[in-house]
Amino acid sequence: MEVENTFRQWKKQCLNKVDLSKKGSVDEDIANIVSMLNDSEKYFTTSSCSGRIIVIDGVSDCLDVQKQNCSWLFVTHQKCQKMDLVSSLERSxxxxxxxxxxxxxxVQCQQLEDAQLLHSVAIHSGFRNSGITIGKKGKIIMVWAVRSTHCLEVPLSRKGQVLVSADYIEFLAEVANQKMVENLRRIERFFECLQSAMHHEGLHCRSTRVMEEKSVYRRRRKRTQESRGESCEGSRDTSLSDEDNGLDNGMDLFSL
Amino acid sequence: MEVENTFRQWKKQCLNKVDLSKKGSVDEDIANIVSMLNDSEKYFTTSSCSGRIIVIDGVSDCLDVQKQNCSWLFVTHQKCQKMDLVSSLERSxxxxxxxxxxxxxxVQCQQLEDAQLLHSVAIHSGFRNSGITIGKKGKIIMVWAVRSTHCLEVPLSRKGQVLVSADYIEFLAEVANQKMVENLRRIERFFECLQSAMHHEGLHCRSTRVMEEKSVYRRRRKRTQESRGESCEGSRDTSLSDEDNGLDNGMDLFSL
Structure with a gap:
C-alpha cells in the first residue's frame, strides 16, 4: 500500500513538471502509446521520442556563434528532404x-512485474534491446526504455567545410527516410501489442485518480530553452545471442 | 540456497558452451574485466566486445557472392587505417x-542487488545507458549490459558504387580512431571502478568452485562460422534527463 502511495506521488510530481524537451510536447506518432501508459495506474512516461532525423553542429571549433544557435541545425520527426540537409549545411x-x-x-513502473510486462511487449514488437533500470535499495523505481536497432550517425563537415557530395546527401536522406518508415511500422506494432497486453492484464480501465493525474499532465508547459546533449548511444545486438536479449529467458508475452 | 545452486548451474553451462562470436575469444582490452567478473561467484559474462570498427556489405542487392563472404569486409578492435577502408570498398x-x-x-547476475552494483559501476564510469533485463517469473535472471554513448554508422556505397571521396574516408578513419581512444579510456575507468566496488563488497576472493568454473571457461573453443547480425542499436541519451538514466534515482556507488 505504501509502495502504491509513493508511486502515485512520484507520478503526480513527474507529470506536473515542466516538459524539459526541446519540442515541449509528446510526438504525434506516439501520443496514443504515451496516453495509454499514463492512463494506467501502474505506469507513467518520463521521456519519449517517436524517432527523429537531426543535423547538429559540433561546437568545439565554433567560436563566433552562440552555442545554442549553432548546435541544432535541423530536426524532424517525419521524413526529411535533401534540401533540408543542404540548407542546414549552409548555416554550419x-x-x-x-x-x-x-x-x-x-516509463516508470510501479512494480517489477509491471516493468516486465512492458519489457515483453517491447521484445515482441521488435525492440530487442529494452532494459530495466532499478534505483536505490528501498526505493522501488523502474525506468524502462524502448530501444530499437539501427541508427545513423554520419559526419558531414569539418570546421565548416563540407566533405560529402550533393548526391551523397540525397542518398543519406533516402536511407534515413527508409529507417523512419520501418520505425513507424514498429511503433504501430508496439501500440497494438501494448493494447492487447494491457487489456489482458485489466490495466485499461481508468480510475478517477488517474483522470486527475491526466488533467495535470495536460497542464505541462513548454520550455524551449532546455539544452540537450547530442550524443548517440550505440550497442550491438550483433554480438548478442537471443539469450542475451532476454528472448531465451522466457520473456513470453503474458507469461510473466 | 536454491537460487545459488541454479545460478551456479547456469554459469557452468554458459562458460562450458562454445564461444559463438565471430572472433571466438575475449577481446584483449577487456580480458581483465571479463576475468574479474567470471572469477566472482555472483557473476558471469554472456557476451562482450571491447569496441570495434567494422565495414559491412549489405546483401540485399548482392546476388553473385555468397552472403557470408560478402557481409564482413573489415573488422578491427584497434585503430583503423584509411587503406583498410579503401581496400574493403574495393571488395564490395x-x-x-x-x-x-x-x-x-x-553479465548474468545471481541476485538483483548484484546487478544493481554493476549498474552503479557502469553509471560512474560514464556508461550511462546500462540496463537490467529480467527473465520469467520464478527464474531470477539478470542480464546487464554496458552501453556507451556515440556510435558511427555511415553508408559508403550503393550497389557497389562508392559515394564518398578518399578525403572523406580518411576523415572518417580519424573520427572513428578518436572514438576508439575515448572508448578505451572509459574501459580503464570501468575496470578501476569495478575493482574498487568488488573489493568493497568482498567479491574479489576466489573459491575452489569458481576456479573450477574458470578452467571450464578456458576450454571454450572457437567457432568461426557463426553468423552475426549487423545492425546498430541506437537510442539517445540526448532526450533523457539525469533521472531517466538512473542518476537521480540514487544510483550512488556502494550505496545499493
Whole structure:
C-alpha cells in the first residue's frame, strides 16, 4: 500500500513538471502509446521520442556563434528532404553530424512485474534491446526504455567545410527516410501489442485518480530553452545471442 | 540456497558452451574485466566486445557472392587505417556501411542487488545507458549490459558504387580512431571502478568452485562460422534527463 502511495506521488510530481524537451510536447506518432501508459495506474512516461532525423553542429571549433544557435541545425520527426540537409549545411560553422535516432520511451513502473510486462511487449514488437533500470535499495523505481536497432550517425563537415557530395546527401536522406518508415511500422506494432497486453492484464480501465493525474499532465508547459546533449548511444545486438536479449529467458508475452 | 545452486548451474553451462562470436575469444582490452567478473561467484559474462570498427556489405542487392563472404569486409578492435577502408570498398558489391561500435558487456547476475552494483559501476564510469533485463517469473535472471554513448554508422556505397571521396574516408578513419581512444579510456575507468566496488563488497576472493568454473571457461573453443547480425542499436541519451538514466534515482556507488 505504501509502495502504491509513493508511486502515485512520484507520478503526480513527474507529470506536473515542466516538459524539459526541446519540442515541449509528446510526438504525434506516439501520443496514443504515451496516453495509454499514463492512463494506467501502474505506469507513467518520463521521456519519449517517436524517432527523429537531426543535423547538429559540433561546437568545439565554433567560436563566433552562440552555442545554442549553432548546435541544432535541423530536426524532424517525419521524413526529411535533401534540401533540408543542404540548407542546414549552409548555416554550419563547425563539425556537422547527420543522425537518425529511432523511437525511444522511458516509463516508470510501479512494480517489477509491471516493468516486465512492458519489457515483453517491447521484445515482441521488435525492440530487442529494452532494459530495466532499478534505483536505490528501498526505493522501488523502474525506468524502462524502448530501444530499437539501427541508427545513423554520419559526419558531414569539418570546421565548416563540407566533405560529402550533393548526391551523397540525397542518398543519406533516402536511407534515413527508409529507417523512419520501418520505425513507424514498429511503433504501430508496439501500440497494438501494448493494447492487447494491457487489456489482458485489466490495466485499461481508468480510475478517477488517474483522470486527475491526466488533467495535470495536460497542464505541462513548454520550455524551449532546455539544452540537450547530442550524443548517440550505440550497442550491438550483433554480438548478442537471443539469450542475451532476454528472448531465451522466457520473456513470453503474458507469461510473466 | 536454491537460487545459488541454479545460478551456479547456469554459469557452468554458459562458460562450458562454445564461444559463438565471430572472433571466438575475449577481446584483449577487456580480458581483465571479463576475468574479474567470471572469477566472482555472483557473476558471469554472456557476451562482450571491447569496441570495434567494422565495414559491412549489405546483401540485399548482392546476388553473385555468397552472403557470408560478402557481409564482413573489415573488422578491427584497434585503430583503423584509411587503406583498410579503401581496400574493403574495393571488395564490395552491395551497400557498404562503416560502423564504430563501443564497448559492450552482458553479465548474468545471481541476485538483483548484484546487478544493481554493476549498474552503479557502469553509471560512474560514464556508461550511462546500462540496463537490467529480467527473465520469467520464478527464474531470477539478470542480464546487464554496458552501453556507451556515440556510435558511427555511415553508408559508403550503393550497389557497389562508392559515394564518398578518399578525403572523406580518411576523415572518417580519424573520427572513428578518436572514438576508439575515448572508448578505451572509459574501459580503464570501468575496470578501476569495478575493482574498487568488488573489493568493497568482498567479491574479489576466489573459491575452489569458481576456479573450477574458470578452467571450464578456458576450454571454450572457437567457432568461426557463426553468423552475426549487423545492425546498430541506437537510442539517445540526448532526450533523457539525469533521472531517466538512473542518476537521480540514487544510483550512488556502494550505496545499493
Amino acid at each position: 560553422c563547425g563539425d556537422v553530424v547527420f543522425k537518425f535516432e529511432p523511437f525511444i520511451l522511458h | 558489391c552491395g551497400d557498404v556501411v562503416f560502423k564504430f561500435e563501443p564497448f559492450i558487456l552482458h
